[in-house]
Structures are given as structure tokens and as C-alpha cells.
Amino acid sequence: MVPPIFKRLGIGAVFNALDKSERLYAHHMSRAAWYGARIVFRQVSPEANSIFDLLMELHKSCHGNWYTLLGEGADTDEAKHELRRFLEYAALFLSNMGNYYGQGDQKFIPEVSRQFMDSLTSKSLCAERLAADCLDSMLSPKPGILGYPSSAAQSTYYPNPITGEEVRMVSDTMVQNCIGVENTRIVKYPRADDEMEYTFDILQASVGKDREPRLVGRLEAGVGAHVRLIRGDHSQDLRRVNEALSEAGKYCANEAQRQMLQKLQDSFRSGDLEAYRDAQKIWVKDRSPKVEILFGFIEAYRDPYGTRAEFEGVVSVIDPEGSKALNALVERSQDFIAELPWVKDAAVDGKNGPFESDLFEAPEYTSVHALTYCSSMVYLGINLPNFEDIRQTVGFKNVFIANRDQPLADEELSYEVNAPFVHETERRRFLLHLQRSENQKIAIHELLGHGSGKLLSSASPAGVANFDVQNPPISPLTKRPIVTWYKKGETYNGVFGDLATSIEECRAECVGAYLMFESELLAIFGYTEMSEVKASDLINNLYLHIGVMGLNALRSYDAEINKWTQAHARGHFAMFRVLLAADDFMSLKVNKELKQLRVRIDETKLMSCGRKAIGDLLLHIHIYRCTADVEAARKYYGELTAINDEWLGIRDIVVSHKPKREIFVQGNTILEGDVVHVKEYERSAEGVLQSWADRSTMLNI
Template sequence: MTLALPLLASCGAPAADDRPWIVDRFDDIKVIRYEVPGFENLPLEQKELVYYLSEAAKCGRDILYDQNCPANLPVRRTLEVIYENYRGDRTTPEWKALEKYLKKVWFANGIHHHYSNDKFTPEFTEGYLLDAIETIPEEKFGSLNALRGEVCRAIFDPAVYPTKLNQRAGDDLLLTSSSNYYDGVSQAEAERFYAEMAAAAAGDPEPVSYGLNSQLTKDPATGRLHERTWRVGGMYSPAIERIVYWLEKAASVAREPQKTNIETLVAYYRSGDLKEFDRYNIGWVKDTVSNVDFVNGFIEDYGDPLGRKASWEANVNFMDSAACRRTEIISANAQWFEDHSPVDPAFRKAKVKGVSAKVITVAMLGGDCFPSTPIGINLPNADWIRKEYGSKSVTIDNITYAYDRAAHGNGFNEEFVLRADDRERMDRYGKLADDLHTDLHECLGHGSGQLAPGVRGGELRSYTSTLEEARADLFGLYYLGDGKMVELGLVPSFDVAKAGYAKYILNGLMTQLARIEPGKNVEEAHMRNRKLVAEWCYEHGRADNVIEWVRQDGKTYVVVNDFVRLRALFGELLGEIQRIKSEGDYEAGRDLVERYAVRVDPALHEEVRSRYYGLGIEPYGGFVNPEYELVERDGRVTDVRISYPADYVEQMLGYSRDYSFLPDVN
């Protein structure tokens, strides 16, 4: 509910040396090196804080693997043993296919694609894998020897763990998903379990996020459901203990109020008490003075079909003071934006509280933020905390810059953007439009609006994430074209909105289809959101030819003919989706998503993929992290050095060696 992900790669700002930024390319993925400008100028105390928080960010890696699928850790470790110990021919097609498969597992934190959620299809045989294993001494595999059959089934049997996240209407979404948030529990059982829990706390003005930090499992003998809480002494304890160790080191060099906030997070990790987590979130959102900041914990629920369980993620960052000007302006005018929102006044906030936003330089990515990462974050997620205490939003500038440099000169705009004036505006204003849309999406969009009396916030169920992302996107799109943006000095003219609108509609209707395998529908929440917005606006603007499909020279293009009317359509759809959320109108939300966001035209799909992959570019990007090293003299830290590795394989193997704390089966 709080992430902004990048659109499909297009052309960015000119740069003479963009290719060295890409350190590896395989399948549909490019791995990019990002830099951390300004780190060397931080005070020593803040450098040391970044170091300790970065170590904590790397210690939860195994947790995410296991959350994504129970076979992920045995598969990854088996393949890593083979990779590091195989003495056979490494030039054969079979070996290259195994190597690519392992790279994909690292990138996706498991055996399912990080975006489509489909299981990877190996391009090597089970026989080849077993033959490779036989060349390696058994002691290298240790306890993995007993899991060899499970590993082979997970990799090669298409009926085993076929999709990480199934959202197909009519299916039992839990029993048909491979994620490890529920163990042997049906959708009906889980929904009943948490409905009873919520009913027992009815009337609580500060409800916790029930089930956020636990696996729900069933006793096979009694059929009784119970939660395995993710905490010290509970599920995932070995990894959480290491996270706590580094957080306590961070607290030792942090200043107030951050020191107390870190200590509260540690207390939550020790107890698993969600009330403690809420106390941490309140303290975190109220801290607007700390230059170094971080996210660490079980945060986002995109991976749970029911939108309840949270994946583990981490991010360490510090403020980009120069770039923060635009977010400071937006935050300062939050009440104006809320008051002029094109939604029912009953669903607007009468008083916007605690909105803070900043542009940050990310220093470390971890868990569900790595290697693929969002470009914007808005937290916390609890509606009552957002209402009473506000929210904190960030746009990650060095990540968007790295994406931009890596994409420059790839031919995307020339291939897919029909009109020269659109291409010129995208070249001139594309990054500004993207950055401002992210700012508005995160800073104001997610924090806007309010629920009607009696609505608790979970009524939209499996459609929650898609509709929430659409709501935030629409808020950003609508205001990107508002004259207030010119008045505030954030944009020079409406041309910035035109650049953003043309790119958004092109992506939602066409080019994001390059990310989907042939024969598949749209499953990922952000892709569904963009398709919903674009398809709805196309249909509702047909009478005025607002958006037009054009065939030219045997190719399909989509163009926006009336940007002013399109902005009005964004406002109309925003009003309806806010109503759906505010009233908890499940049926209307379901109908919107199923009608506009899911189905793919196979002919258009085939054409987009052919043209996109014909450019020789990859639709997905992710990153290698920088490395930090403490410099000590006479037992005291005197500096922290930063370096930028350019070897994706070595970083992944190093993380598996140094930050892997969980057993093969949890």
C-alpha cells in the first residue's frame, strides 16, 4: 500500500558513461550499480549509524526467501553449493542455463518471478542437476542431502509451487499460492480466524494490524489454527537475533528521538507485540529531524493474497537536502491539496496531520527492497496512525537517477512514442514528471482521504493493494497537471504533466505488457493499478477521443489527444476509488479491477513483446549494494569507507555466506 515502483524503462537524461552502471544482464533483468553521493561528507556519528543499520538490513535476507516459498532456501543453497564446487565444464549450455537460473533466484528472492509471481522454468534438466551434484562431496551439502527430492520437485515439477501469489477470482487464494504465510490453511479458515480476532476487539480506536508478523498454521491432529510469531524466540529467531544485535549497535550511536525509536523496534522484535510495533511507528513518523533514517521490519502485505501478512524489508537512507525543496513545498501545502481534491467532501480529511516528505539518498537496500526496489515509500500503513499522527514519505533520488542513466539511449521512445512533440516533452521533462508524481503519490496520495464511520479498512480484501495504488497514482496524476504546481514553482508549465500523462497511459495500455509472459493475465498490484487507470480513462474518454489507438507502418501506438480532459478523467476515477475505499465497497472495487485491470489482449501482447525485446533491453532492473567498512584506530571508529562492487554474483554469494542464519526448513 505504500510503494511506488518504476514504470517500464524508457529514455532518461543524457549521460556519456551509462553502460558501466549496468554490472550484469540476464534473462529479462539488468543489474545496476547505484552510488551514494554525499556519504563521505556525513559526520562520523552518522556514517557509523549508516554502517550498523546497513548490517541489520542484510541480516533478514533469509526471512524473505522463506516467506516467499518454503522451498526457496533449500533450492538457493543447493544451487550455491553446486556453483561454488562444480569442477566440470562451465562453458556448456546446460551450465550457463543453471547459472542463469541461480541469478534469477537471487534476484527474485526465490523460485518465482519477482513481478509476475510465476515459477521459473529451468532450461537445464533434472538429470544434469543430479549429475552435477554427484561430482561434489556429500559433506559440502550437509543437511541439504535429505532435501534433494524436495529441491528437484520445486524446480522441475510445474504442478509444485506453480505461482507465488494467485489472485484469480473464484480460487482459494491461499491453497493455490506458494507463499509461506499460511501453512495448510484455507482462505475461508484464515478469513474467519482474523474476522473473529477483529470482532473481539471491536470498538478499539487503535486496532493492531492483526496477523502482520506471523505465519498462520493448522495443527494436523486437531485442526486448530494458531500463529507462529516472527520474533526473538519464535519463528525466524536466528535471523531476528542478528537484526536486533545490529540495531542495538545503531542505538548506541543514535541521538534522540531516534535512539528511543530504535530501542522500541528492538522491544517489538523481542516480544512480537503489535502494540509495540504501533508505538514504534508513532515515534518513527514523529521523528522529522534525524538526517539518517531507515525502514526495518515486517511492513508491506503485497505478497499475501489476503493483504494481511507482511514481508520483511529494510532500507537505510539519509536526506538529499538540495532535492528536498520540492517535497517540503508539497508537504507545506498538504491541506490545500486535500481541500481541493476531486472527491466527496465527506471523504476528505478536515485536518491533515503530520505529513512529512523528503527526497533521500539510499545507502543500503535489504529484504523485499533488494535487489529490485521501490522508488518511493510512504509509511506507516495503519489508517488510525496516519489519521492521528500523519505519515512520512520519501522519494529515492539516487535510485531514480541510476535507473535513468541505465536506460539512456536504449531506443524505447523512438520505438513506442509516435509523436515527436511527445518524445521531446518526455526527453525534457520526463524525469521531473516522474519524480513529482512519485512525491505526490507517496507524500499526499496514500495519506489523503478518510474512512467513513464504521469502516475499519480491510473490507476490500484481495483487491486492497491494487485499489490503494490506483488511488495514490490518481492523486498524483490529477495534481501533476494543476495550476497550483506552477504557482508553487515546482513545474514551469503544463508540459510537465503532458510528459507524465503520455508516458503513464502508454505504459498502462501497452508497454508494461512486455513484463508479462505469453498467455498470462496481469497479476502484480502496481501493474493492475496502471492498467485499471489507463483502460478506464480510455473507455470513458472515447466519445471525446481523449486517448486514441493508432496504426502506422504496421505498428500499434497509443496517443493522448486531450490532456486537459484526461486530467478531468483522472479526477473522476479518483473520486470513485476514494468512495470505494471510504465505504468499504467490496463489490464495486472487485468489479473495477476485474473489468479493467486483469485481462490482456493476446495480439497486442505479442506485438509489444516482439517490439520491446527487439530493442535488446530488459524490462526489469535491480541493484548491487555498496559496501561499507569500519576504519578503527586504538579500538575507536575513526571513519567508515564506502566502495562500489561491480560483481553481482560475488555480492550474492557473499551475502549467502555472511548473512544466512536460518535453517533449511523453518
């Protein structure tokens, strides 16, 4: 394992700027977030909670002085190196909130021997018992990915073997019964009275429990399976989340926040996602709160079916100064929407054409510092809610996590491990500009990527068609009237299933890359051809970075089951492929003997070839998304992201270059009397473990 990069989510300065009531609100919201930690562990793998307990017990048994666990005579250099590798594994586990990478969904294991682990855990009877529960799973490389249960994959959303078609049928039954899918899991098992038939139990996350399962239907004829709803999944954890939300409610800044927290509690108590949707509507309207929160079962990246979501609890503090440029971008957003491929040639009478909303409702866009980020991955940018009807009728928010954004130190700018696929002569310049270009792209990605587009529906949230069904618009792809659109009750995620998140992330990434050429947009952030870092520097960097990301994406392709395991990665590979095909704009040099890859671009062809190729990809997936044309999307996107033997050989070279993983060290809020302060920790594996040990003790997680 390449030593990870430790980064602290520093919060002290902005937190100290809050008043007493705001700090108390943030403190209790932080506790509510961390009370959901067990839910995240449980959603990642069956063994994750036991591994967490083992790490906490080992920390407790040595009081954080890890080298005492080696014992007298056993503290050799080799043993110390092995302990260091174990501590780095432990920090990686805690940072990813499970034993699968938050980005890529691939399993990681400690690079230590079974003998070492047996010796380490023998110092405590409790540790020995916990090790007996989880050590085999912890040390085994299998199942290697998250996915439908098989010899190669596992998913706690579907604890027992189940097919994608069965998941679809159960999910359809849920929709027919107005049962939301995001906060559920599905368990399949033979019926006790007939082993030839099956029961599918829907486990719904809620504090409340039912005495008996509720029969909600049977699957299609010929399957003969009962579908039952069982409330009470994650019950104990959600009860504690709600208790902390109640305490936070005493310190809300306004009535909207009180109503939002009440709706959140109602949803967690009952499992009803309508209450959660109500909370999201109120949240969108709560503009520029000093303490911003994101709560619930939010992102469906890790569900192989693409609809069931992971719990998240995020508490952050607004950075007014950092928000100024983002707000300026919001104010000019319609100007840049007008430059997108489906708008530029279709706008009439000031309207944006059939595949974009007529009026871009300016959302909120704030820069914040994360105080608490209880999730398997710390995102740089966030755009919520994910419910498309709420986005179209109420609006959405964008959040940029400023303290996650940390550049490399000067001495790291030339290290090959930080950019192994960039030519030696270009590496320092590439790494020097990488943070700025990535930030710029993310700003566009969240606001104008996820924020753009119109889903054409014959039964929109308003109850009527949002286009002329009798005279459908002309598709810019076929030059003929569209023949597909969303029907009553259909959603983007429901129609596109496993493709949904990847296509949407690819679309947003393409918008970011396409609009980077708008000089007035970059000027908002201070980048022109006269600034120290030029606008052209960022554009060059971004397009070279697409090549780097496309290669790195291959890490998230599982060759054993021929499957992409990460939505963003598949999108990056699609962008990489179209640029490689763009008239010699991008080149890839492969040296199999040296296990060397070098990607380069011709900067003279950025506009004529690079942007044009991205624009073409963007137009295709945007129109497919708008018109619910999943069949065409699956063919186009599937061919673009198919991996043949040549790419598998390149993948072997990519994975031979071990990347440095980021590990974020988060602080804890501590309440003394009625005063809240933040305790921060050192940037090290020991710092990560100490932060979680303190958290576990304070909250009894």
C-alpha cells in the same frame, strides 16, 4: 531471458558526509536489515532459502571465478552462454530476494538445461546436496504465481491448502483476540483426534517461543476447527536482528531513536504488534534524521488475502539538497489538496468537506540514498506507516529513494525493447522525459495520494464518530446520504481484503496524474512552459505512460486462474481502461500478425478528456474507500479490470515482448576498528553475486 539492466545503488558520497557516530549507527542498522534476509526468502517460497544456499556454495567453490566450474574441455561457447544465462538468473534471484518477481509475483526460472545444472553442481559435495533439495523446484515453471495454494500457485503465508473464507474466519478470530495479523502465517491441517475437523495454527513472528500452542478460539459453528497461536516463527533470524539493533542503539542521534529501537526489539522479541505500533509513532516524530530507517513486517502486497506483510529492512542517508523541492511541496500541500475532486466542490468555511481531513497535517518528505534495501522490491517512493489510525492521529512520513532513480543512457533512448508499445516517431521523446514525469508523479503519489482522504468511522481512533452519524454526508456518486462506514475495530485493509492494496495504489496513482495539471505544483520542481523541459512535456509523457503501464500490467494477470497477481498492475490497467473509453483521447492499435501494439494519445484532449476520466475514476474509488463501501467497489473495480478473450489476446502479444528487468547492485558496510566504510561492486551479475557472498560471509547469513 532478455539481458537485465544492472544499476548500482551508489551511496559513497552521501555516506562519507556522515560523522563517525552516524556511520556506526548506519552500519549496525544495515546488519540488522540483512539479518532479516532469510525471513524474506522464507516468505517468498519454500525453496528460496535452499536456492540462496546453493548460489552461495557455488560461489564459494569457485572463489567467484565462475568459468572454472565448466571444467577442462567443457568451456565451449555454448557452455559459456549457458553459464551467462545462469549467472543472470542468480543475480535476478538475489535482486528479487526469491524466485518470484518482486513486481508481478510471477515465477522465473533459469534458461539452462537440467544437464548443465547437474554438471555445475557436481563440483562440490555440498552443492550436490543442496541441489537435491531445490533443483526440481528451481527449474520447474510451476507453481507459476504467488497466491492461495493450488496447482498453479503457492504462498508460504498459507503453506497448506486453505480457502479465502477460512483465512477470513481465522483472521476475524485474531482480531477478536487482539492479535495483529501482519507478522503471522496460517497453517491448516487435520486434527490428530478427528480427521474430519481441522486445526488452524497461527505462526507469529517472534524471538520468544511458547512451550505449548495457545488455544485462542474455534471457528464459526459447523466448521468445528480449533485456532491456536504459536509464537517463534523466524525466531533465530529475529534474534540476530535484535542483537544488531542493540548495537545500533549505542549510536542513536537522540532519545527518540533509542526509544524507537527499543520498541522494535520488544515487538520482534514478543511478537506483539502494539509495541511495533508504538515504534512507528515515535518514528513518525523523528524528523529529518541523517540516517533514516524502515523496519518490520510492512507491505501486504504478496498476501492473497491482503493483510499479512513481508519483512523489510531499509537503511538510507538523507540528501538535504534533494529534499528542498519536496519540502516546498509539503508547504503548499493544502493548496493542492483543495483541487481534488471530493474537495473542490465540497469545501465550506475553509474546511475540506466530509471526505477529507479538515486540516492537512504537513508530513515530512525527504530525499534519501538507500544504503541497504533488504526487500523483494526496491521502491522509488515510500509512504508509511500503513496503520490508518496512526496516520490520522500522529502523522506519516514520505521518502523518495533518489539513488534508485537512474535514467537510460542516451544510446538507449531509441531501443524498441525499452518502449515496444510506443510509436516509433514518439519513442525517443517518450524515453527522454520518462524519468522526470515518473519522478514528478511519484512525488505527488506519495504525499497527496497516500496522504489524502478520511475514513469515515462510527468509532474513530479517538473513540467517537468522526462524522455526524445521524446526518450522514451526501455521496457525490449517488447524491444521497452515505449508508456505509467503518464500524468499531474495522480497518481499511480488513474490510477491503484482497482489493485493499490495489485500490489504494490506483487511488494514489490517479491523484498523481490528476494533479500533474497544477502549474504551480510543477513550478516548484522547476517545470514551466518556459523551462527547457516544459510542464506540458511531463503531462503528455505521463498520460502516454499510463497507456504503456496498462498494457504491461497484463503481464501480471494469470490467465490460468483468472487472477491479477500484482496490486499496482491492476490499478494501472483500471486507469488505462478509463482513458481508452474517454472520447477518442487514447487509442490502441493491435496487429496480431506482427505481434505489435501501439498506444497513442490526442494531446489536444488531455485536459478535457484525459484528466476528466482519471478524475472520475479517482472520485469513485476514493468515496468507496472513505465510506467502507466494499460491495460497490468490488463491482465497479471488478468490471473495470475484468479480462475477456480480447484482452487475453492482447496479453499474449504483451508477454511476447520480454522486458528488460532492473537488477540493483548494493554495497556492504565494513567495520575496521571503529571506522566504517562502504564497499561497492561492479554493475554485473558477478558483482551482485560477489556482494551477496561477502555479505553472507561477514554476517553468516
